[in-house]
Amino acid sequence: MDKTFLVTGAAGFIGSSLARNLINNGNKVITIDNLSTGYETAIPEGVGFYKGNCQDYNIVKQLEKYSFDAIFHIAGQSSGEISFDDPVYDLQTNAQSTLLLLKLALKTNCKKFIYASTMSVYGDQLDTKVNESAILKPKSFYGVGKIASEHYLRIYQQYGIDCTALRLFNVYGPGQNLQNLRQGMVSIFLTMALKDKRILVKGDKNRFRDFIYIDDVLEAFKKALNNKFPEFKVYNVCSGISTTIENLISSILSNIDHKVLIEYSGSTLGDQFGIYGNNSLIQEELGWEPKYNLEVGLKNMVNWAINNI
């Protein structure tokens, strides 16, 4: 492609995967990352790295010298549970950051902005196979910041920046952080299974989620990059399949040789009981569809994790 992209959060799971993919396709990639949960070693070789916060004007203004073909804003605190620790920080990392980056896009004449939003914007929904037009009732501060960012995108669209928000459901796969036991449902359970031979589940086993494999998510970002709609768009990025926590765990364990003890207790703040998504809008409008089912995706991830934990 030979273009220049800003991918914020390239020390994290999704950001580093996307940055690597773009670099491997001959593009130039710049990133901002504060390394609060990501690792400098995870930033792909060749990526220009600015260490700091995307909500920090002094960091973002350093990027005014670039001419980005698109901005992928992926950085941000990404756990509903953790957002209860410091809601003000969460607002800054997840909403103020977006404002500054949209302003950067406007100032540098960047015409494309793709945002990593989340299924956490929905909260609990009566119709759980949720589509994009559902009324939003986030249960965590994290979800609130993401909603604010989506609105900012819609406002900036009127300045001629084509903006797309991808509401990512539970993303999993190789590259997910295996050290952080408060972020990423699949990685948490898998890490516990491999390291401790014991999985502690905070919450009910009948809760359900929609798991989507990292490579499918990267494909969604690329489809969004080629999105030609001259209006703000929001898409669910999900499998459309509901999987209970109990079934997720047994699928993980089917890939592991040793015995694993499973315990259920308590719950976490702001946790959604159950949600899964309707992905027909992104299928129809961008021609995206998930290619990895949970069985294949988990097999890949467990194989990777055994060698990387």
Added chain:
Amino acid sequence: MDKTFLVTGAAGFIGSSLARNLINNGNKVITIDNLSTGYETAIPEGVGFYKGNCQDYNIVKQLEKYSFDAIFHIAGQSSGEISFDDPVYDLQTNAQSTLLLLKLALKTNCKKFIYASTMSVYGDQLDTKVNESAILKPKSFYGVGKIASEHYLRIYQQYGIDCTALRLFNVYGPGQNLQNLRQGMVSIFLTMALKDKRILVKGDKNRFRDFIYIDDVLEAFKKALNNKFPEFKVYNVCSGISTTIENLISSILSNIDHKVLIEYSGSTLGDQFGIYGNNSLIQEELGWEPKYNLEVGLKNMVNWAINNI
């Protein structure tokens, strides 16, 4: 009543009116105001005044010594147009402030939180007599911050703080700022008519709004204070009547003796074309209804303004 209330923004139009009303009924009132658009002289006598921003932790923590019966959070930048000047400041004044005050409520065991939200959360709506369940599409950064705050209220409700958000439509009446020509549609036109004998309208004369008199708004705050629903509630506070800009102006002028030149030009950023509200929910659930029609309200306001400009 003999209670203690925090009313943020008591140097402003709505905050000072509410604070005066509460003081006159025998209550103790504390306020935080940054005097950015309000005036210290507007703060009613007897109100305990903390000068600063509600998004400033060092200010808010000074209030931890009080035991408030309720917090009325009214302070905040309140113009859609002005929110385009500095969207980051707008987010802080309108959303971060709410987080800090909700935290204060939790810490000091205050069980009631009433929030001044806005019709700006709606943006343009196909069904213009909008009700509270409409999908929100704010057109200004101001509206986005207010939406974030509403979500925060819903999240804090689960901690046992009864939270109500009042979506105020175009509030007008005696006490509105006659010096600030960027904030408050009725006060802007009235000031121009009285001072310059010339009204410059930024935008189309066929735009329409829902005007609600200050005394009706104060009554809505009092009804919200007595709201016994143990769940987060959002209500439109509006007349339910659509008035075009052209009709508003001729109603204002019918109260003025001298001739006034009217000119139309341009528009302002983030302006909604037309909106008016359905107020049946607050009528049914809180027994509130507007008592002042536009004719009576404007007459009162013009009489006041002539003596106070």
